[in-house]
Amino acid sequence: MGAWPALEPGWVWLCGAGPGDPGLLTLHAVNALRQADVVVYDALVQAEILDWAPQAEHVYAGKRGGKPSAKQRDISLRLVDLARAGKRVLRLKGGDPFVFGRGGEEAQTLIQHGVPVRIIPGISAGIGGLAYAGIPVTHRDVNQSVTFVTGHDQSGATPQSLNWRAIAEGAQVLVIYMGMKHVDQIAAALLEAGRPADEPVAVVCSATTPDQRVLETTLGRMAADIGAAEMEPPAILCIGRSVLMRQVLDWQALMAGAAPRNLDPLNRGRPAEVS
Incomplete structure (x- = not known):
């Protein structure tokens, strides 16, 4: 060695x-x-x-x-x-x-x-933090790409250099760092660009720590639900169907004795090992 x-x-x-x-x-x-x-x-x-x-x-x-x-x-x-x-x-x-x-x-x-x-x-929290929450940022039945975005620029404002329409149209799964401050604007921009309001969203706060909290919601409800749940930064936002996998992959809940909420959250209709 x-x-x-x-x-x-x-x-x-x-x-x-x-x-x-x-x-x-x-x-x-x-x-x-x-x-x-x-x-x-x-x-x-x-x-x-x-x-x-x-x-x-x-x-x-x-x-x-x-x-x-x-x-x-x-x-x-x-x-x-x-x-x-x-x-x-x-x-x-x-x-x-x-x-x-x-x-x-x-x-x-x-x-x-x-x-x-x-x-x-x-x-990185955008990969490891989501994994701890039971969310794979890639899944072959969901996405062949993932887009990482920061929720604010050097001035602290929502990044003006980002083409939110292009992101909305091209990002199969979207992971947003430091987006809590501007979650209203981010959600509005994505919805205006055509992202569906019922798209699954997860908000993971204090990822991988004893204080970790996870909110599962939708893009249309994201801003309101974050406020209602009093979720606080640091947080990672994940937008996309891979969030549904938490229903079967919430390994921390399984360790605590809970049963999987849904063994087939993507509605594949066949076992996971079958292509």
Whole structure:
């Protein structure tokens, strides 16, 4: 078995912490946590994950919509300063650092300032978080593609650069990150573009953590039901027929002794193993 990579002084490792459950860390992430002098972590990184680095200084650099947050420029330059001071720096970001996580910006800043980096991918909430809720983002009877979208742009508004009509027409399954703030506008845009009001939707809040909550609804009811259920971010929205698979794949409910709600939620009319 080969040696694990060493986090050297003056380096920054940009690492994904996964969607929440500490068990979803990669082995490279654990290896980094055990070596770091400083861990600069985001808001969605669980405290139990930081416990893997008791020897390190823990620096909070979380950014949460609508709340006081560090400026991105300050975070990036802080990483540069720590590396230049000879620290072994671990930049720990929720999910995957390159999936709506500004990891590309931070890595580019480091390289432009001559700081060596290593990239450690993580499990993105749009895949792993939905899987924990019993929702496969791909299923051969539903979709051959999946579209990932962010619910807000750099200004915090609904992204104006997105062609919602094209997304509505072309996305077999649509996964939306950070969409809770603008859920009304998003739902209205998709419905106006022709997406059916009865299309299945799942809202997964605090995915993979003990606080996980899942709301199953429809596109036409999504905004109202989120408000009625008092669902709060962080959340992933999934729009598409693959959401129906939760009726049979809610493995956490099965572990608790519940029976599957529907063994054939896609109405295939034949066993799953039959093509």
